[in-house]
Amino acid sequence: MSKIGIIIKSEYTRRVTKKSFIFLTILMPFLMVGMMFVPIWLSTIKSSEVRTVAIIDATRKYAPLFQNTENYRFINSDKSLDDYRNSTDKELFALLNITGDLLQNPNAATLYSQKQIPQDLNYLVNQTIGETLEEEKLATFNIPNIKEIIAESKINFSVQTIKWEEGGKEAASSTKVASIIGFALTIFIFVFIMIYGSMVMSSVLEEKTNRIVEIMISSVRPFDLMMGKIIGIALVGLTQLFLWGIMVTFLVMVGGIAFGGGIDSSALQQGMAMQNPGANMDFNQVQGVSEIFQILSSIDFVEIGVFFVIYFIGGYLLYASLFAAIGSAVNQQEDTQQFMAPISTFMMFAYMAGLASVNNPDGPLAFWCSLFPFTSPIVMMMRLPFDVPLWEKLLSAVLLYVTAIGIVWLSAKIYRVGILMYGKKPSFKEMIKWIRYK
Amino acid sequence: MNFIETEDVVKQFSGHLALNKVSIQVPKGQIFGLLGPNGAGKTTLIRIINRITAPDSGIVRFDGRLLQPGDIYRIGYMPEERGLYKKIKVGEQALYFAQLKGLSRAVARERLKYWFEKFGIGSWWNRKLEELSKGMQQKVQFIITVIHEPGLLIFDEPFSGFDPINADLLKKEILELKDTGKTVIFSTHNMSSVEEICDEIALINRSEVVLSGEVQEIRKRYKTNTFTLTIPTPENGFDVTSDKFKVLDEKDQSGTMKLHIRKVQEISNSDLLTELAKSYEILSFTEEFPSMNEIFINTVSGTNSTQV
Numbered sequence: 001m002s003k004i005g006i007i008i009k010s011e012y013t014r015r016v017t018k019k020s021f022i023f024l025t026i027l028m029p030f031l032m033v034g035m036m037f038v039p040i041w042l043s044t045i046k047s048s049e050v051r052t053v054a055i056i057d058a059t060r061k062y063a064p065l066f067q068n069t070e071n072y073r074f075i076n077s078d079k080s081l082d083d084y085r086n087s088t089d090k091e092l093f094a095l096l097n098i099t100g101d102l103l104q105n106p107n108a109a110t111l112y113s114q115k116q117i118p119q120d121l122n123y124l125v126n127q128t129i130g131e132t133l134e135e136e137k138l139a140t141f142n143i144p145n146i147k148e149i150i151a152e153s154k155i156n157f158s159v160q161t162i163k164w165e166e167g168g169k170e171a172a173s174s175t176k177v178a179s180i181i182g183f184a185l186t187i188f189i190f191v192f193i194m195i196y197g198s199m200v201m202s203s204v205l206e207e208k209t210n211r212i213v214e215i216m217i218s219s220v221r222p223f224d225l226m227m228g229k230i231i232g233i234a235l236v237g238l239t240q241l242f243l244w245g246i247m248v249t250f251l252v253m254v255g256g257i258a259f260g261g262g263i264d265s266s267a268l269q270q271g272m273a274m275q276n277p278g279a280n281m282d283f284n285q286v287q288g289v290s291e292i293f294q295i296l297s298s299i300d301f302v303e304i305g306v307f308f309v310i311y312f313i314g315g316y317l318l319y320a321s322l323f324a325a326i327g328s329a330v331n332q333q334e335d336t337q338q339f340m341a342p343i344s345t346f347m348m349f350a351y352m353a354g355l356a357s358v359n360n361p362d363g364p365l366a367f368w369c370s371l372f373p374f375t376s377p378i379v380m381m382m383r384l385p386f387d388v389p390l391w392e393k394l395l396s397a398v399l400l401y402v403t404a405i406g407i408v409w410l411s412a413k414i415y416r417v418g419i420l421m422y423g424k425k426p427s428f429k430e431m432i433k434w435i436r437y438k
Numbered sequence: 439m440n441f442i443e444t445e446d447v448v449k450q451f452s453g454h455l456a457l458n459k460v461s462i463q464v465p466k467g468q469i470f471g472l473l474g475p476n477g478a479g480k481t482t483l484i485r486i487i488n489r490i491t492a493p494d495s496g497i498v499r500f501d502g503r504l505l506q507p508g509d510i511y512r513i514g515y516m517p518e519e520r521g522l523y524k525k526i527k528v529g530e531q532a533l534y535f536a537q538l539k540g541l542s543r544a545v546a547r548e549r550l551k552y553w554f555e556k557f558g559i560g561s562w563w564n565r566k567l568e569e570l571s572k573g574m575q576q577k578v579q580f581i582i583t584v585i586h587e588p589g590l591l592i593f594d595e596p597f598s599g600f601d602p603i604n605a606d607l608l609k610k611e612i613l614e615l616k617d618t619g620k621t622v623i624f625s626t627h628n629m630s631s632v633e634e635i636c637d638e639i640a641l642i643n644r645s646e647v648v649l650s651g652e653v654q655e656i657r658k659r660y661k662t663n664t665f666t667l668t669i670p671t672p673e674n675g676f677d678v679t680s681d682k683f684k685v686l687d688e689k690d691q692s693g694t695m696k697l698h699i700r701k702v703q704e705i706s707n708s709d710l711l712t713e714l715a716k717s718y719e720i721l722s723f724t725e726e727f728p729s730m731n732e733i734f735i736n737t738v739s740g741t742n743s744t745q746v
Contacts, residue, residue, distance in 0.1 A: 010534045211521035218510040219539045
């Protein structure tokens with residue numbers, strides 16, 4: 001095996017066999033999928049507790065409207081408000097006090113409780129009284145069949161967004177779903193480059209401060225040493241990415257089946273219904289869920305995945321080699337700050353530009369930042385779900401890789417000198433001098 | 439023939455001259471001691487030989503020609519600040535370094551097993567380096583240095599951190615390396631080890647070579663014509679007045695007397711002995727050469743005081 005091969009293998013196996021790596025790699029997909037499914041699952045859990053709500057109704061008009069539900073039991077009360085105010089009765093959860101005709105005075109109803117009043121009770125009361133009031137109000141107009149007229153005139157409107165593909169083919173798209181995917185990809189690639197880039201830096205620094213490099217330098221070329229480390233760590237990142245991809249896909253499928261098979265999910269409908277207790281089933285929302293599934297299936301995840309890997313490798317190569325150069329130049333962790341600052345500034349700018357691009361994924365900021373090599377790996381992630389023209393992707397990828405190779409070359413020159421340099425803290429000027437050394 | 443030679447090597451760090459025209463000659467197959475006080479420039483010279491630092495001027499010759507980049511593959515170097523990964527298992531990193539030095543995995547494993555057993559650290563193979571004592575870490579470092587059997591071995595302060603038993607073990611190993619035809623350079627403050635194992639030395643002080651040559655020859659060069667004489671204690675004490683020598687001190691030890699005398703005239707040792715034998719029964723008569731320690735201290739403080 002060649003020297004660089006030995007280094008790549010050692011750097012790689014050393015890291016993927018670490019307990020923390022295995023732990024994180026296995027745990028993360030569960031966390032990610034958990035964040036998707038737990039809210040749905042939670043909403044399907046029925047609260048077993050039945051709470052008592054007393055109603056003091058001066059008009060005696062509204063109290064009979066309230067039907068007991070799974071969670072709430074309503075009782076009519078003849079006691080006064082003050083009786084309850086000082087009562088220590090733990091059985092009573094809330095008190096609805098209606099003092100007059102609500103059509104004339106909408107403020108005449110008040111809900112009291114010694115605890116925080118849950119959203120669903122609030123909703124239930126409003127819905128029950130509101131519907132009745134609406135009917136009462138309508139009745140005052142004395143128009144026959146008014147209810148039917150109103151029901152017929154209700155229109156649900158939501159504009160459909162269709163994107164014309166090449167050749168005029170229509171595809172349903174959703175800016176919302178694309179934005180969410182864009183956000184996720186942007187954050188993901190940013191964090192990945194940061195984590196694995198700084199892993200390269202601290203590893204280089206360790207070899208320098210422990211003088212490991214002095215015994216290696218006699219058998220390995222500095223370039224092999226640096227590239228072996230960068231490639232080895234990149235492979236660790238890609239391994240993690242690959243495992244996560246497989247695990248998340250698998251878990252989402254399992255989760256989907258567990259929740260009733262995706263689009264026609266009765267559990268989902270039920271979950272939605274539970275979030276709006278007492279209300280009429282809002283079919284729009286359920287349609288929304290199935291639409292999300294439809295739109296998700298319209299997004300080309302394979303293409304996004306491929307481009308993610310391409311940009312991750314390019315961006316990582318660019319930044320990791322800079323990190324390696326910094327690690328080689330300084331003598332201790334604290335000194336890295338000075339050199340890290342400009343690099344983190346670039347990365348933070350790219351991150352911000354990426355997030356800002358969501359409002360206008362084809363705008364000038366997004367366009368130029370997705371071509372500029374120091375920002376393109378991150379900004380392009382936001383644009384990917386919005387179907388970027390192929391030539392832009394190719395141009396930006398080529399620019400990224402050409403720059404990355406240039407930066408690797410420069411970093412190797414700094415690395416070669418810096419790794420064996422001790423004593424004073426180097427300056428930027430000095431590092432430029434190192435590049436010129438033969 | 440010299441295996442390594444430096445000629446007028448100069449190295450300047452910002453505002454400080456680390457090496458000033460340093461020339462040393464290291465004969466092939468010998469053990470060469472690089473001596474000097476802290477900060478004299480020993481490590482800088484070693485780093486130049488290892489091509490870790492480049493000299494400002496001067497040349498380094500390796501095996502009769504100018505030192506080439508590829509030559510460092512034939513050097514095993516053990517830095518003073520030891521270079522190993524703290525968090526990685528000892529065996530794993532030893533295998534890694536051995537493979538980087540060009541050994542196949544199988545050969546590396548075989549040789550490492552041999553060395554680990556020899557040094558009694560075989561059971562530490564699967565431990566992280568940081569779990570080992572300092573002495574054991576040094577042993578691992580030594581093994582990694584010699585594992586690819588290079589022609590030249592350079593140890594920077596090899597004895598620091600070793601207890602006397604392990605220091606002895608290390609001396610034995612260094613002598614064994616010499617027996618197999620290797621050339622060894624080591625820097626040290628440990629003067630007794632120099633007398634025991636070094637063939638030649640160079641003493642560097644304040645960036646310059648102030649003394650160099652064969653150890654025995656240097657000790658003779660610095661002889662002070664002092665002798666230790668043992669005789670049965672005379673009844674009236676030692677009472678010889680001669681212009682050929684003078685008595686430095688005398689000590690009576692239950693029937694035998696031990697004296698230090700210094701020859702003051704240019705006469706042979708035999709003549710001196712004959713002179714003494716006229717008056718007394720001689721139990722022993724030995725010429726005392728100064729220890730390397732004395733030479734070291736005298737030379738270093740001597741040059742320092744003349745320069746101050």
